[in-house]
Amino acid sequence: MTLRTIALDHLNGAEAAALLVGGRLEDLLIDSDQPRPGAIYRAIADRPVKGQGGMFLRTPDGSAFLRQIKGLAPDQPLLVQVTGYAELGKALPVTSTILFKSRYAIVTPDAPGLNISRSIKDEDLRDSLLEIAHAEMGQSAMGLILRSSCDTAEASDIAEDIRAMCELAEAVLADATGSEPETLTEGDGPHTLAWRDWVAPADVMTTPGSFATSGVLDQIGALSDPQVPLPGGGSYYIEPTRALVAVDVNTGGDASLAAGLKANIAVARDLPRQLRLRGLGGQITLDLAPMPKKDRRTFESVLRATFRQDATETALVGWTPLGHFELQRKRDRLPLTDLFK
Template identity: 80%
Template sequence: MSARSIALDHLGGAEAAASLVSGQLDDLLIDTDLPRPGTIYRAIADRPVKGQGGMFVRTPDGPAFLRQVKGLAPGQPILVQVTGYAEPGKALPVTARLLFKSRYAIVTPEAPGLNLSRGIKDEDLRDSLLEIAHDALGGQEIGLILRSACADADPDAVAEDIRAMHDLARAVLADAAGQGPEKLVEGDGPHTLAWRDWVEPADVACRPGSFATLGVLDQVEALRRAEVALPGGGSCYIEPTRALVAVDVNTGGDTSPAAGLKANLAMARDLPRQLRLRGLGGQITLDLAPMPKKDRRAFETALRAAFRADPVETALAGWSPLGHFELQRKRDRLPLTDVM
């Protein structure tokens, strides 16, 4: 029996997937009725935004905002891909750099060249995968990245995945000059994302009711509360506001000289998981428990190590004049409170 478990079920009628490590909820994906990240549109350029180098474009699902636009005139069709969820009152974020992503392969039409994940270390395996890729592409020039999951995959499955993503990319690019806004590719839902991105060995439960059987429902309910208990008796409160996400760390009953550092380190190790499960992003401010300035380096080291393994892009901005630590995190999920 694996230490990892994946449950494919539904929450409130919406498709959902949960990843657990030794029974603890590690990741959670819940579908919504909003455009999914990864969705590809043929959009129509609408109006430029002076001073920001961007342009609003029209899609079948409403207005979207495209950054860093050059040479695009109003009325011109352009292929765009949804990169995340829109903040309240703002347009859908999109990019013109398309990615066709699957379990083993990522096709990158705007970035030619064949690349392999740095996680694949074995040189013989790398050479073998390059041969598979060349054969699957049939000598055609297109950008391709082979993901780390290829290391333990069946060669035929890798080749089939490459061909499928290549064919999809060609079909979409051929439809770029059509008339009017149109959805060309639907973004992946939670069950497909689980198959695509959760590639480590795991026991998979896909029967209805698997969330209840594996204890997912109780852990999801606990995420509705701001308080998070930390090892060693401390706690932290994770509270989103309109402007930012505030994280307040407390030492609890520990009055030892190292209590602040211990609570802060415990929070740092669990923070990526908590933010991931709660679907929180944007500006994040950490109001840490009191600790000497000499301990800041140890805290930063622990925080960077924790976020290094997190799939959501997060920038560690550093210390504020008031002694808070600040982060900036990509909004690639909706807050759990909004989804449920």
């Protein structure tokens, strides 16, 4: 039995996947009725937004907003891919840089060239992977990235993955023109995403009710509490508002001189996981426990190292005049509270 467990189940009728490490919930994916990140549309340019360098587009799922629109004219069709979830009352965020991503391969129509993940260090393996890439891509003008998961994969599985992504890319690109908006791909659901991205060895549970038997349901229930306990008796609160996500750190009964730094470092190590599980993004403001200014660099180093391991793009903005620390996190998930309304 491995340390990692992947549970594939359903919550309230929606497809869901959970990743546990040592019994602790590390990641959670739940489907919704909103457009999935990764979905590809043939969209129609609608109207530019002056001063923002963007344009609203028409899609089958409503209005979308695209930045960097040089050369794009109203009523022009174009391919776009959903990059995240829209805030309430706002347009879908999309990009014109399309990626076709699977477990081992990413096909990049707009970026030619064959590339291998830098985390694969073995030169013999890199040479073997390049041979597979050249054999499958042939004279294609599209680009290819072989992911780090190729490190332990069978050559036949990698080749099959490349072929599948190339075929999908060619089919989508062939349908790029037209006068009406159309959904060309739906994006991957939680079970497919789990197969695609949770590639480390794990025990996989697929029987109905696996969330209950693995303890996932109990841990999801705990996420409804804004308070998160910390070692040593401290805690922190994660409270989303319309404008931002507020994080308040408390040292509890620890009155030692290093109490503030210890609590803040504990939060830095746990915060990415909590934001991931709760589906929170956007502007995040940390009201940290009191600590000397000389310790700020230590806190930042721990926070940066932890977020570097997180898949969601997060910018560490820095300190405010009031001593708060600010983050900006991509909204690539829906808030857990919205999914259970």
